[in-house]
Amino acid sequence: MIHVTIYNEFLHEQNNEKIRAIYPDGIHMCIKRFLECDDISVKTITLEDVQNGISDELLKGTDVMLWWGHMAHEKVPDEVAKKVQQEVLSGMGIIFLHSGHHSKPFRLLMGTSCNLTWREDGDYERVWVVKPAHPIARGLGRFIYIPEVETYGEPFDVPEPDVTVFIGGYEGGEVFRSGLCYRRGNGKIFYFQPGHESFPIYKIPDVQTVIRNAVRWAYPDGRAAIDCPHVTKPGTEG
Numbered sequence: 001m002i003h004v005t006i007y008n009e010f011l012h013e014q015n016n017e018k019i020r021a022i023y024p025d026g027i028h029m030c031i032k033r034f035l036e037c038d039d040i041s042v043k044t045i046t047l048e049d050v051q052n053g054i055s056d057e058l059l060k061g062t063d064v065m066l067w068w069g070h071m072a073h074e075k076v077p078d079e080v081a082k083k084v085q086q087e088v089l090s091g092m093g094i095i096f097l098h099s100g101h102h103s104k105p106f107r108l109l110m111g112t113s114c115n116l117t118w119r120e121d122g123d124y125e126r127v128w129v130v131k132p133a134h135p136i137a138r139g140l141g142r143f144i145y146i147p148e149v150e151t152y153g154e155p156f157d158v159p160e161p162d163v164t165v166f167i168g169g170y171e172g173g174e175v176f177r178s179g180l181c182y183r184r185g186n187g188k189i190f191y192f193q194p195g196h197e198s199f200p201i202y203k204i205p206d207v208q209t210v211i212r213n214a215v216r217w218a219y220p221d222g223r224a225a226i227d228c229p230h231v232t233k234p235g236t237e238g
């Protein structure tokens with residue numbers, strides 16, 4: 001069984017009628033519905049839940065976390081971000097969605113500004129598959145077509161990824177590294193650009209395929225704290 005926890009700040013859907021019409025019970029519930037299956041169980045948490053902290057029990061019991069945040073990154077307590085970062089280092093997988101590029105845990109894990117260029121003109125995007133044999137691209141064609149998106153453009157200030165799975169190309173001509181894989185410590189990290197809240201992007205079957213594949217890819221190979229013990233020379237114990 002793969003235990004997934006979805007964090008969604010869940011503010012746009014409550015504060016904006018147009019967005020509520022797309023995701024009446026929140027982006028997290030939309031993702032939960034298409035992810036849950038015989039071997040994937042999903043818990044969801046929102047900003048309200050994490051504002052007083054996040055339990056060790058929840059993190060230790062999470063194989064893969066998904067992170068969607070936008071307007072309230074700063075309201076996520078530093079201790080929560082630090083705990084998530086540490087859990088990734090010990091092996092928990094994590095997927096950062098769309099505007100999660102500016103979330104505290106993503107910035108901690110990347111160590112850079114994670115800045116990019118952006119505009120919201122409802123451009124279409126073609127998300128080109130540049131690594132067709134990668135497990136996250138399984139079941140896709142040459143590209144994913146998204147009729148309306150928020151445009152993100154390079155430069156995207158992140159460290160050079162281990163693998164670039166997708167490159168987005170937009171109506172305006174911009175390009176963006178839309179699907180990036182990293183390892184930090186024992187943990188696997190995937191960043192996926194599509195997912196702006198004003199368009200029903202998480203209802204697109206190919207987008208759902210990517211997220212399903214990414215959860216399986218990010219499942220931990222193993223889990224071990226990365227500590228720094230002082231030891232004795234082998235054979236001299238006792």
Ligand code: ZN
Nearest residue numbers: 099150196197
């Ligand atoms: Zn957005």
